[in-house]
Amino acid sequence: MNKKKKLFSIAASAVIAAPIIFTTSSFAGANASGIQSKLERQLSVNRIIKDIERLSMDELLQDNKDNARVTGFEGEHEAANYILGQFNNLGLNTEMRTINNIDGFIDEGATCTVNGTNVTVKTMTYSQSTTGTVEGELVYAGLGRINDKDNDFKDVDLNGKIALIKRGEISFAEKAKNAFANGAIGVIIYNKDPGMVNGTLGSLDDSKGPTVGMAKEDGDSLVTKLKAGETINTSLQVKTLIKPNSNSYNVIGEIPAHNNSKDPKTIVIGAHFDSVSCPGANDNASGTATILELAKLLSQPEIKDKLQYNVRFVAFGAEEIGLIGSDEYVAQLVESGEAKNIAGMINLDMVGVGENLVTYNLNDTSDHKVTDIAEASIKELGYEYGGHFNSGSSDHAPFEDAGIPSVFIQFSKDPYYHTDEDTVDKVDPQNIYKTSMVVLDMIMDINDKKQDKLNNIVKVNKVYENQEMPRK
């Protein structure tokens, strides 16, 4: 059946579609286009924008406006409760699962001066703060390696000094650990590619002191001066707010399949609701608010009664500190044996800003069947498709690792990503509309063609672009 009849249906194609009926309980056949245009009419982008606003500023946050929903902090917990309340209001089967051992971290800014001149630096996540400032000579320590082959600290005296280290080869954490073990009082890691480096040390750790990133351009110029024998007196100030051993939540709301459907499988629609230390309107109040609206639309009795899949919405916490929420959720699915009942996963992350819709999978070897459905929906709705890329930077990744076919849908690119400028006014209602339509179309499509779409799908043999998308 030609899918063009969907959502933007015209009367003629609805007539053509009419004689084709799969099962009485499916959306297929005469009803399909009617239901879809009804959903289209009911879809309220305004409601979604309001929720983005609510999640990224005032109402929930009061005096904590700049740190909307930082993992492990109050704003994130309030957001979790808000989402749970919304799912409950819709009559979904809800559950809130606590994620333990979360170290909350807020960057409150870092400054650096070299011979009295300011240079822009960026606090590494989980860096320690300074009491006041630390001051010392700047020392170049190469890539900061200590291994069987290389010791970048062999000929350098770092005692009481600040290490300047180039990005690459080993983790930021390892570089910092090595430098502090060699007596450094501060560490600056500069980029190997143009621009600033935005990194994490992975965990709170007393053995690593204040650690910041620096742009390649500034780092290169400092290294040149050091190599020419110049002495560079450096000061470093790092302010952080930490909340060790806090927690986060995964919030689950499910619309069960119609009780006539035999052994229904489950489709997961996910979005993370935590943020880094910024309003996080696009990343990812946009995806969160969109799944709330989709839950509202799909939970109406008229739709619900025709679902051949359980549709499970999962709002993930603790994404920004390493996909902790989705990782734990998938581990629970695997442990309970439920993973094999998950037909597919659709992840919405950053769907409000940018030029066009893009899709991602973890890598070329992961199952692309949900991605193929997404791509087909985007194209059939007449939206511009920005292409397919590889990324492991969002909540689809643990699902794909567990062998669950998934897709990460996004608008790309967002110039305000992880900055204070990630505010609701940047969100384009058109993007929200298109994303919602794509997911509705995908769900209808999967539901209509249960037999050939997700159950026994024939893997499409096609070559995917194996590249990571530029972020900004």
Ligand code: BES
């Ligand atoms: N939404 C981003 C991921 C993203 C941004 C993907 C831009 C593609 C383009 C996500 O919230 C994020 O920031 N993830 C972290 C990685 C994660 C494993 C901690 C990131 O990309 O730094």
Ligand code: ZN
């Ligand atoms: Zn995100």
